[in-house]
Amino acid sequence: MTAVNAPTAGGTHAADRRRRIAASPAAWTVWGAVVLFMIFLVGIVGSVLVNSFGTRWFGTWLPQGVTAGWYSQAWTDFALLQVIITTLEVAAAVVVLSVLVGVPASYVLARRNFPGKKVVYLAFLLPIMMPPITYGIPLATVLYKFNLAGNLSGVILANLVPCVPFVILTMTPFIEQIDPAIERAARMSGARTLSIFTRILAPLLVPGILASSILVLVRTVGMFELTFLTAGPDSTTLVVALFNSMNAAGIRAQQSVDAMAVIYMSVMMVLLVVALRFVNPTQLVAQVKEEPEP
Amino acid sequence: MSTEAATQHPGLSVRHRLAERGVDSQLLLLLPAVVFVIGLFVYPFLYGLGLSFQPAKGGGAFADYQRFFSDSFQRDTIWKTLRLSVPAALFNVLASVPIAYRMRGKFRGKRLITTLLVIPITLGTVLTAEGLLNFLGPAGWFNRTLMSIGLVDHPVRLINNYWGVFFSLVITGFPFAFLLILSYISGIDPSLERAAATLGADWRARFQRITLPLLAPGLATTFCLTFVLAFSVFPSAILVGDPTGATRVISIAAYQAAYEQYDYPFASAIAMVMGAVELLVIAVVLLWRSRFYVGSTGGKG
Incomplete structure (x- = not known):
């Protein structure tokens, strides 16, 4: 379960140059x-x-x-500025909220044993294991019932469902490898839980929080299903707007849709480049690993 | 509860006894996350489950389930989804094993390859679908290449059918499976294989007797995760598939019930069937997995 501190892996493979018989x-x-x-x-x-x-482009290789005209057309036709602003708002809100909710919980899961820990852990694991559509439809129904869907808050709430558990599952192993003696020393010196969190743990946690935030950011900008089910006309994110324009094919020129796809692609590429500065490529994938082995 | 107990015993000792079992005020840090999971995951799920037993059109608690299973147009979506997702997940896992096995060591450009493989995962299914429409379409580069080297006379139809969706599942699912399996394979202690080689085992025997048994639990987990991704295929089934025919998967059926017919109980029933089928497949795989060796892989797992 080395999710956040994985970069050390692979060091022992240096001597692994062999087996060219195959x-x-x-x-x-x-x-x-x-x-x-x-x-x-x-x-x-x-x-x-x-x-x-x-x-x-018809019947030729190129x-x-x-x-560059399709870009300006896509920009105005799909109101891309508004869409990109919405996407950033949703992503920022999801990152901040999931870190605020997730990190304290992962602290408790990493440090403490308490009755019912396994049940709690399972409850955090399930939203990641279930396909988004399966719980997305009941979730959207409930959100519509409380008038929370169809606007920005609904999109944010729905996107939090897989993201909070994701933060918890990536931060728990990260916190486990911080020496608890540091906290005990602080407590002995009279620090309360709050100041232990803000003065001792927060600085130590920054790399882990940064890594899991950027992963949450990538997942939220790329998340299609949950946003699609809960977004209203003025709260679509980039990927949902792209799907909608593709699905209504024929209304717009294909090139204009592709221009939008390229804009989406470049947003994702920027995020990916940023992400890869902080995390290992496998971490973008391996959000759920095996239970830690004894 | 603690106040009730406190009236019977001195308050301090109750708190002390609870603290001995690991319950104290620090657990309150867990509260926001628990409230969150209950409010946004457990409650909606149970609400959906309850709703699915209250059909909008009446006719008993199980009417919507009966409606789903008696209508072949709806019932067949299960089969269509499995026909897409099981082969795609199997292909992704099985193709990853030899490639990851070969790449487990250190070599130049490994980081570049893993980075390139992350790209399709980051781009997601919607963009992959758009690219596949252009690339594999009748006038796309793929068909032009096949025709210009004389492999086929007419463009091969690869989009708006089963294969279009299958390709999209491979493009996004294969890198996912590969990176997971690569991390599992790298976790197997190489000295185990070296020991076998000293005893005269050829690479085939080493793979079959050592790597594969140690890898089997990882394969099962990877299959499950890839299968979950493939099973919930939705955007690409609409965009590069044939959403009224061969690739009308179960998520399309649930979506149509909820957002085109506004029949939320029926949509919830379909979502529950979807979850049940998926969990069934995963349970079978995990059952199969439990027959294998589980434990340390001898390396940094």
Whole structure:
């Protein structure tokens, strides 16, 4: 369960240069598969990118001309400024709230044993294990009942459901590896729980909080299902707006939709580059790992 | 509860006894998260479960479930979802194993490859769908290449059908499965294999007798997580699939009931069926997994 402090892994593999006996056709197949996948990836991203800059593209390898006009058209047609502002508002609110709710809980889970700990842990695990649509539809029904869905607050609340457990599950192992003796020393010197949190733990926790915040940010901007189920016309995020414009195909030019896709893509790429400065690539994936082994 | 007990015993001793069992005021830090999970996850889920037994059109508690299972248009969505998600998840896991096995050591460019693989996960299904429409479409680069090297005469139809959705599930699911399995494989202590090699085991035997048994629990977990992703396929099933036919998956059925017919009880019933089917598959996999060795993999797990 080394979710946040993983970068140390792999150090012992330095001596692992061996086993070239394994038949080379196998190696060719493996590398061929990787290359094929990369070609698909480049093709998918590249064709969106090329199409968004092309004037007219029909029956040729590349478009006839180059234009940036689709971007200005997409910007005005889809009211992208508003959409991007909404996306950032939702993402910022989700990050702040999930850290505020999640970190204290992960502190207790990391440091304490109490009756019912397993049940609590399971309750935090379930929202991540369930597909968003399964709990998203009952959740949206409840939110609509309390008039919370269809606006910004509904989108934020729905996105918190997988994000708070995510923060808890990534922060718990991080807190576990902070030496509890530091807190005991502070307590002996007369610090109360609040000042232990703000003066002792918070500075030590900053790297972990930063890592899990950026992961939550990436997940929230990319989260389609929950936002889609709870968003109203003025609270759609970028990915939902992209889906809506694709689904209403024919109304807008395909290139205009692609321009929007490129804008979404560049937002995600910026986030990814930032994320990779703080976390290991596997951490973007491995939000749920095995139970810690004894 | 503590105040009640406090009237019978001196208050201090109750607090003391609770503290001995690990209950004290510090647990209050857990409160916001617990309230949150109960309010936004447990309650809506139970509400949906209750709602699914109160059909909008009347006819007994199980009427909506009966409606789902008696209408082949609705019932078949289970089969269609499984037909997409199980092969896609299996493919992603099985294709990851040899590649991750080969890449477990250290080599130049490993970080670059893992970073490239994170891209499709970050982009998500909606953008992948848009790219697949362009790339695999009849006038896309893929078909043009196939035609220009003379492999096919007419464009192969790869979008707006089963294969379009399958490809989108592989594009987003494979990197996910690969990175997980890579971290599992890297956690297996390499000295175990070296010991086997000293005893004369060839690479096939080493893989079958050492790596695979140690990897099996990780494979099961990865399969479960990939399967959950594939099972809830929704945007790509609409965009690159055939949402009225071959890829009308169960999440589309639930969405249509809720947002097109405004029949929330029926939609909740479908969501519950969806959750039950998914948990069933996961339970089968975990049951299978429990037959394997569980314990330390000898390395940093």
